[in-house]
Amino acid sequence: MILVLLLSLTSCKDNNNTPNDRDTPEEEKPKPTKPPKQTIDYKYAKTLEEEFVNTRYKAINKVLNIDDTREFWFDLEELKKYIAYVEYEADRLGYENLGIRIYNGAYPNDKKFPDPGFSTVFLVPTGDIKPKSKGSILTFSMPLSPESNNITDIQSYNYGQAGRPPKKM
Numbered sequence: 349m350i351l352v353l354l355l356s357l358t359s360c361k362d363n364n365n366t367p368n369d370r371d372t373p374e375e376e377k378p379k380p381t382k383p384p385k386q387t388i389d390y391k392y393a394k395t396l397e398e399e400f401v402n403t404r405y406k407a408i409n410k411v412l413n414i415d416d417t418r419e420f421w422f423d424l425e426e427l428k429k430y431i432a433y434v435e436y437e438a439d440r441l442g443y444e445n446l447g448i449r450i451y452n453g454a455y456p457n458d459k460k461f462p463d464p465g466f467s468t469v470f471l472v473p474t475g476d477i478k479p480k481s482k483g484s485i486l487t488f489s490m491p492l493s494p495e496s497n498n499i500t501d502i503q504s505y506n507y508g509q510a511g512r513p514p515k516k517m
Contacts, residue, residue, distance in 0.1 A: 390517075393517065394517040397418075397419075397516075397517045398517075400418065401418070405418055408467075412465070414465065414466070415512070415514070416466055416467050416514075417463070417466050417467045417468070417510040417511055417512055417514060418467065418511070418514045419510070419511040419514050419515055420468070420469050420508045420509065420510050420511070421508050421509040421510075421511070422505075422508035422509075423508075427505075430471070430505045431448075433502075433503075434446065434448070434473040434499075434502055437473075437499075437501075437502045438473060438475050438499060438502065441499070441501055441502070442477055442478045443475030443476060443477060443478065443499055444475060444476055444477075444478045445475055445476045445496050446473065446474065446475045446496070447473075447474040447475065447496055448471050448472070448473060448474065449471070449472045449473075449474050449498060450469055450470070450471055450472075451469065451470055451471075451472060452467065452468075452469055453467070453468045453469065453470055453506075454466065454467050454468065455468055462507065463510055463512075466510065466512070467510070468506060468510065469506075469508070470504050470505060470506040471504060471505040471506075472498050472499075472504045472505075473498070473499045473502045473504070474496035474497060474498055474499060475496050475497070475499050476496050476497065
């Protein structure tokens with residue numbers, strides 16, 4: 349009898365499969381946070397982009413005789429995965445003071461590349477090798493310069509979406 353009662357109660361629960369706030373784990377929702385110190389407002393970003401167009405982009409296009417790419421889009425979730433990959437691999441390989449260096453690049457004018465002859469950007473992980481402590485001697489790391497070295501044992505990141513023609517800000 350108790351078993352029948354329990355089965356009937358569980359079968360009466362709401363079987364509506366539509367997602368709601370209770371279905372999403374709290375850790376998946378973005379948490380409020382202050383912006384990093386390095387953020388800039390849109391107006392300032394537009395000023396930087398305009399300066400690039402006026403002082404470099406036109407010269408590049410004139411020399412190359414193409415309307416080259418100057419803006420790139422990367423999927424945020426894929427960037428998060430790449431950062432997690434870099435953090436894991438860097439820890440495994442013994443690196444600290446991690447960062448990402450962004451390089452300008454250009455695809456060779458060869459059809460085996462995704463955008464032959466056009467510009468690209470790619471991300472390279474950076475870091476410093478963690479110091480190894482020896483016995484009871486206390487060691488500490490003081491960076492010699494504000495920038496870390498490229499980590500050549502971790503893959504770089506490329507293949508975002510290039511704006512052709514470029515989008516204006």
